Amino acid sequence: MAGAAALRRSARRVVLPGAYALSRALQHPERLLSSQASPDRGGVLGSELGLYPPERVRNFSIIAHVDHGKSTLADRLLELTGTIKKGHGQPQYLDKLQVERERGITVKAQTATMFYRHANNQLPASDQPDAPSYLLNLIDTPGHVDFSYEVSRSLAACQGALLVVDAAQGVQAQTIANFYLAFESNLSIIPVINKIDQPTADPDNVKAQLKRLFDIDPSEALLTSAKTGQGLSQVLPAVIERIPSPPGKCDSPVRMLLLDSYYDEYKGVICHVAVVDGALHKGDKIASAATGRTYEVLDVGIMHPELTPTGVLYTGQVGYVISGMRSTKEARIGDTLHQAKSIVEPLPGFKPARHMVFSGLYPADGSDFDALSHAIEKLTCNDASVSVTKETSTALGMGFSKVQVENPAALASNPGKRIAACWEPTVIATIIIPKRRGEQQEYTFIDAQRALLKYRLPLREIIVDFYNELKSITSGYATFDYEDSEYQQSDLVKMDILLNGQPVDAMATIVHNQKAQRVGRELVDKLKKFIERQMFEITIQAAVGSKVIARETLSAMRKNVLAKCYGGDITRKKKLLEKQKEGKKRMKRVGSVDIPQEAFHELLKVSNSK
Numbered sequence: 168m169a170g171a172a173a174l175r176r177s178a179r180r181v182v183l184p185g186a187y188a189l190s191r192a193l194q195h196p197e198r199l200l201s202s203q204a205s206p207d208r209g210g211v212l213g214s215e216l217g218l219y220p221p222e223r224v225r226n227f228s229i230i231a232h233v234d235h236g237k238s239t240l241a242d243r244l245l246e247l248t249g250t251i252k253k254g255h256g257q258p259q260y261l262d263k264l265q266v267e268r269e270r271g272i273t274v275k276a277q278t279a280t281m282f283y284r285h286a287n288n289q290l291p292a293s294d295q296p297d298a299p300s301y302l303l304n305l306i307d308t309p310g311h312v313d314f315s316y317e318v319s320r321s322l323a324a325c326q327g328a329l330l331v332v333d334a335a336q337g338v339q340a341q342t343i344a345n346f347y348l349a350f351e352s353n354l355s356i357i358p359v360i361n362k363i364d365q366p367t368a369d370p371d372n373v374k375a376q377l378k379r380l381f382d383i384d385p386s387e388a389l390l391t392s393a394k395t396g397q398g399l400s401q402v403l404p405a406v407i408e409r410i411p412s413p414p415g416k417c418d419s420p421v422r423m424l425l426l427d428s429y430y431d432e433y434k435g436v437i438c439h440v441a442v443v444d445g446a447l448h449k450g451d452k453i454a455s456a457a458t459g460r461t462y463e464v465l466d467v468g469i470m471h472p473e474l475t476p477t478g479v480l481y482t483g484q485v486g487y488v489i490s491g492m493r494s495t496k497e498a499r500i501g502d503t504l505h506q507a508k509s510i511v512e513p514l515p516g517f518k519p520a521r522h523m524v525f526s527g528l529y530p531a532d533g534s535d536f537d538a539l540s541h542a543i544e545k546l547t548c549n550d551a552s553v554s555v556t557k558e559t560s561t562a563l564g565m566g567f568s569k570v571q572v573e574n575p576a577a578l579a580s581n582p583g584k585r586i587a588a589c590w591e592p593t594v595i596a597t598i599i600i601p602k603r604r605g606e607q608q609e610y611t612f613i614d615a616q617r618a619l620l621k622y623r624l625p626l627r628e629i630i631v632d633f634y635n636e637l638k639s640i641t642s643g644y645a646t647f648d649y650e651d652s653e654y655q656q657s658d659l660v661k662m663d664i665l666l667n668g669q670p671v672d673a674m675a676t677i678v679h680n681q682k683a684q685r686v687g688r689e690l691v692d693k694l695k696k697f698i699e700r701q702m703f704e705i706t707i708q709a710a711v712g713s714k715v716i717a718r719e720t721l722s723a724m725r726k727n728v729l730a731k732c733y734g735g736d737i738t739r740k741k742k743l744l745e746k747q748k749e750g751k752k753r754m755k756r757v758g759s760v761d762i763p764q765e766a767f768h769e770l771l772k773v774s775n776s777k
């Protein structure tokens with residue numbers, strides 16, 4: 168390799184090309200300072216990326232239970248390598264989305280390329296000017312239970328992972344789930360026991376847990392505090408020494424894994440990719456294995472940490488591609504992008520996006536339909552996992568619902584006649600709870616304080632409030648994770664709600680037959696409380712098929728809001744009438760009965776949580 172000397176030269180140069188570089192330099196002068204100041208930083212021109220063959224590349228992720236410090240550790244590594252300036256004022260650089268910042272959880276994976284000199288673990292890099300530079304791609308993963316497919320695709324681009332465990336909390340439900348995802352992907356796992364600065368930190372106990380649960384040798388664990396910086400200098404040397412370089416054939420046609428995508432108003436769809444084989448150049452023609460569509464590569468580069476054009480990405484490298492895709496629906500996570508017109512085997516593991524959250528949306532005021540429609544269109548442009556279909560409800564008017572929603576209205580009211588059987592999705596749920604005194608039965612004990620439980624549950628049992636209830640009954644100590652499992656046959660029936668004998672389609676629900684009676688009773692009781700008495704009697708019924716299983720009657724009433732306004736003040740009368748009008752606006756007219764919007768929300772809670 169021409170290596171060290173060339174790298175040293177390039178490290179001192181301003182490395183961004185042309186007019187773009189100039190405008191970026193003017194926008195971010197601090198970056199230039201940091202790139203000149205950092206001894207660990209190499210060049211980022213395309214020709215310089217060529218100095219990083221797979222042997223000099225390491226692709227790794229950080230995996231952790233929520234809040235164990237993954238994003239903070241990622242920030243420290245970016246600072247350590249001069250990729251971002253220390254104290255840049257925006258904690259958790261990789262948590263880009265606003266929702267991630269607001270809620271403090273990582274939702275979408277982001278990646279960043281770092282350059283780091285490393286020769287001898289024992290000496291600081293600044294004492295080793297000839298130490299070889301490595302290109303390290305940190306591929307951030309979502310840490311939340313709902314994103315296991317995205318985690319698995321991020322891990323597929325890696326050869327190793329830092330398994331971060333909070334030194335006080337120890338192994339939690341998602342530590343276990345993430346460990347197995349990494350383990351099954353054959354990754355080299357580096358255990359990092361973080362937050363050792365906390366007074367309640369007990370790294371020895373965590374080491375014992377790692378040994379017991381995952382057979383990890385305690386001597387392999389790194390002890391760190393992403394907060395104080397303690398122990399952080401061991402992390403990148405361990406990444407280079409313990410994680411293998413990416414495999415891949417440099418001289419094959421280009422083949423890459425699509426890790427993530429997002430929509431930029433000016434640039435269009437930006438795909439994050441890991442190049443598995445070959446090299447990708449600006450101007451290349453590429454094709455998607457999932458859709459068969461072909462594209463021209465308009466721009467290609469690395470995330471350093473912002474988009475930095477390089478004109479090329481080589482085998483084993485991770486970066487971004489802009490190729491004229493119009494919507495993120497064309498850029499499917501886990502897809503293989505490859506040289507067009509070449510026969511290339513798609514990379515394993517791709518699954519079309521699956522919907523995890525379903526929602527029927529209706530504008531409160533029917534005239535806002537177009538505005539709602541426009542807002543949803545914008546959202547779907549940026550998030551490939553959102554898909555939309557229009558639906559109409561007699562009660563709610565025009566609205567949207569995501570596809571694959573099994574709308575209860577679509578299920579025949581009398582399953583015995585038209586449907587042989589129903590299946591419902593299940594999950595395998597892992598719950599870690601504080602241990603109580605008592606006899607061990609089917610639990611696995613993690614240590615003296617905690618037990619691990621595993622159940623198969625119908626998905627609907629965990630959709631509403633399960634996690635909150637679990638947290639509340641265990642005073643916040645339980646942790647929960649789940650993975651999708653198979654569909655299981657289930658005795659499901661459609662329950663209709665009828666007002667004065669007329670079914671309200673928006674209130675129909677699918678319930679387990681055994682629970683139908685109880686749910687029907689509760690729905691009818693709830694509804695009675697929410698519907699205001701009207702000028703006529705209202706019967707409220709819950710029915711399965713033609714069988715009514717619960718019934719309530721709301722007696723008639725006359726309401727004259729002006730009854731007590733004898734003569735006098737016209738403004739007061741007007742006010743009362745105005746108020747009544749407002750109230751009516753919030754009602755949704757179903758046949759002859761007005762139902763307040765809140766009733767729909769409350770009913771959803773009952774039917775989903777029972």
Ligand SMILES: Nc1nc2c(ncn2[C@@H]2O[C@H](COP(=O)(O)OP(=O)(O)OP(=O)(O)O)[C@@H](O)[C@H]2O)c(=O)[nH]1
Nearest residue numbers: 233234235236237238239272273310362392393394
């Ligand atoms: N005391 C202490 N606190 C830390 C340390 N590392 C992170 N934290 C804090 O722990 C909290 C969670 O850290 P994050 O980095 O957001 O955790 P995360 O694992 O990325 O969380 P998700 O993005 O939700 O998966 C934040 O308040 C951090 O400031 C540490 O070493 N010591």
